[in-house]
Amino acid sequence: MEGMMHQFEAAACQSQGLLPPPAAGAPCFSLVVAVAVAACVFLLAASSSIYRFCVAIVSSKNESLLLKLRARIPNRRRQDSNTNARPPPGRGSRWWWRAVETLSFVAANGSGRGFYSFVESRHRRHGPPCFRAPLFGATHVFVSSPAAARSLLAAEAHHAAGFSKRYVRTVAELLGEHSLLCAADHAAHRALRRAVAPLFGARATATFAAAFDGLTRSIMRDWSFAGAGAAVVVVLDAALGVTFEAICDMLVATLPREDKRRLQEDVLAVTRAMLAFPLRLPGTRFHAGLRARGRIMDVLRRQIAARRRHDHGGDGDMDFLQSLLVRSQQQQSENDEAFLSDEQILDNILTLIIAGQVTTATAITWMVKYIADNRDFQETLRSVQLELVPKQHQDSPLTLQDLSSMDLAYKTVKESLRMASIVSWFPRVALEDCQVAGFQINKGWIVNIDARSMHYDPTIYDNPTVFDPSRFNGEDAKQPYSYLVFGAGGRTCLGMNLAKIMMLIFLHRLVTTFRWEMADKDTSLEKWAMFPRLKNGCPIHLTPI
């Protein structure tokens, strides 16, 4: 695939006069090469168009394809007439470039270098702060300046943005049309967020921390019993298990064990389907994801029905499902039209599991790898943590107060999140013609706030490729909007405190129980993953201390 892509790119460069002309004296050979190149380019364009055509057909619900095509025509005219500022640098929007760029992106996704390698190479080619690439029939702009991020995200906080959240329609089908992650309309998003945000209060956070600590201690006890030498653990698998269990208990505490096990498998199937070709044929990943979503909804609906039958009430510690049901019932009795329907509640329970589990498990995995690669730092951190919570107190649960005293561990979490940049960019779609970072943006273009590029910008972070938690010693020196691991503004991650707590607890328990080193040095990335993560899941050798 890689070799094929180079061939395509070379063909495309040649057609723009970027490569030298073929040597004279070999006309027949040149003719054969020219015909072969033309055939390749034609096939590329055709496959891209066919792909988009198929996507449009299989994923269109209400709009007809013709309407979509008509909607594109005025856009083109507008692009020509808006000449006040230059568009961001990047390859043109001719059909063969669209095909080449789309296939390059697809190839990066299917390679061990990961999808971000596509963005990285174009940033290198065009320089800061942004570039433009035609992908899957839309114009994407990747912007990596804190000032531009501020202008987009801060405006969003006041619901005054000329941009709205961009999401892939198939993701909305899997998560549900009421999902917070897919609410593009500012008013609808605000109403949902107002209902969900209060669930992440201090009491829920403390309960969650205690539960996560208990689960983490339990799996690490099992690792200890496996015995020295025998203990090789795949961190990603363990982290996926423990984060799922904790988040699921926080959302729906009453799920029977068997339902919870099946739910975990179904959540995995939905996550896998998010990047799949949206084909609704039995046997495809997308179809499997939709069926899994159906089963998840059935389980949750049964939970709601059971709670209504037995009238669980609204006292004491309520899980998120119960809190949302009680709030909605109260609002209905007060004739408040902003109440959440059952469908809105269900979509957002699923959203919270998906938004919270894989992201946090991936972050934990990278953190463990960075520390395995930095043995001296691992020793320093261990002695600091053991001083804070001495070995004889290891069996007592950690409190939020304990966690807030873990300064070095907290900086380790922050640095791991910077380096891992789990959500590499946040897409927004321009609702009108405008300018970003001094460049012309047309209505309908997708502007991606490229957080990863800012996290690796040497003008913002010294030696950005070096793992160095001490870089967060001088908090104030950091530029605003240059650390965007959880986004910013009106759509900032709702679970960021929970995510940091999970990382902190996992780190503390691991570093005070074991020494570890990587059991497999392969650093290639998983293909077609939602977030950049190691293909081998980060296997480590554990030695109890």
Ligand code: HEM
């Ligand atoms: C290390 C782990 C995590 C990372 C890196 C992360 C990152 C992010 C980012 C960057 C956004 C903003 C996206 C945008 O602006 O388009 C976001 C939104 C969100 N996250 Fe997280 N997240 C993590 C964990 C969690 C957890 C644990 C939960 C809940 C259990 C959660 C729930 C959400 C929700 C509901 C949103 C949507 C907020 C909205 O649109 O109003 N996340 N997350």
